[in-house]
Amino acid sequence: MMQLPIIYRISRRLRALVRDRRANTAVEFALAAPCIFMFIFGTIEVGYALWMQNALDYSVAAAARCASLNGSACAVVNSNSQVTTYAANESGASLTSAALTYTRTAGCGCQVTGAFTIALDIPWDNALSVNLSSSACIAPPPSASCAS
Numbered sequence: 001m002m003q004l005p006i007i008y009r010i011s012r013r014l015r016a017l018v019r020d021r022r023a024n025t026a027v028e029f030a031l032a033a034p035c036i037f038m039f040i041f042g043t044i045e046v047g048y049a050l051w052m053q054n055a056l057d058y059s060v061a062a063a064a065r066c067a068s069l070n071g072s073a074c075a076v077v078n079s080n081s082q083v084t085t086y087a088a089n090e091s092g093a094s095l096t097s098a099a100l101t102y103t104r105t106a107g108c109g110c111q112v113t114g115a116f117t118i119a120l121d122i123p124w125d126n127a128l129s130v131n132l133s134s135s136a137c138i139a140p141p142p143s144a145s146c147a148s
Contacts, residue, residue, distance in 0.1 A: 038122060041121070041122050042120075042122045045120040045121060045122055046120075048118070049118050049120065049130045049132070051093070052093055052094075052095075052116065052118055052132055053132045053134070055091040055092055055093035055095060056091065056093075056095060056099075056114045056116055056132055056133075056134045057134045057136075058090065058091065058092075059087040059088065059090045059091035059092075059093075059095060059100070059114065060087055060100065060112040060113060060114050060134045060135060060136040061112075061136040061138075062086075062087065062090040063083050063084070063086050063087030063090065063100070063102070063112040063136070064109075064110050064111060064112040064136040064137060064138040065136075065138050066083070066086055066147070067083050067102065067104065067110035067112065067138075067146050067147040068109055068110040068138040068139060068140040068141075068144075068146060068147075069140070069141075069144070070140070070144060070145075070146075070147045083102040083112065083147060084097040084098075084100040084101065084102055084112070085097045087100045087102075087112055087114065088100060095114070095116060099114050099115060099116045100112060100113070100114040101113050101114075104145075104146035104147065105146075106137055108137035108138075108139060109137050109138050109139030109140055109146065110137065110138055110139075110140060110146035110147065111135065111136070111137040112135070112136055112137075113133070113134070113135040113136075114132075114133065114134050114135075115131070115132070115133045116131075116132045116133075117129055117130070117131050117132070118130045118132065
């Protein structure tokens with residue numbers, strides 16, 4: 001029996017490997033999986049950021065309304081820190097009163113503003129963050145003034 005040259009044997013095995021189609025799906029998934037997972041987790045994080053923006057919008061509007069009416073629903077509101085605490089409690093999210101400010105002497109009336117930064121937890125890219133901000137200003141009725 002004649003010994004085949006090593007190059008011929010290697011090329012014959014490589015050709016057989018190229019014709020073998022049994023693991024194509026696994027290889028294609030391995031190549032596409034990082035992009036698919038990044039897209040899925042990015043969509044989830046963007047949805048979270050939009051939810052936090054909505055919570056911030058709602059909380060500043062509710063606190064400005066509360067401060068301008070100074071009614072029974074806001075009976076606990078009588079200082080700047082309590083207005084911002086009320087806003088943080090109304091958000092329904094992880095907002096703290098430190099992210100909110102209240103100005104009772106604004107030209108437009110009772111103004112509540114908020115700013116919040118979210119770090120997006122997207123795989124393979126931990127440097128992304130989103131700065132959220134919102135402001136609401138509501139004038140009190142003519143016979144009333146903003147909560148002090």
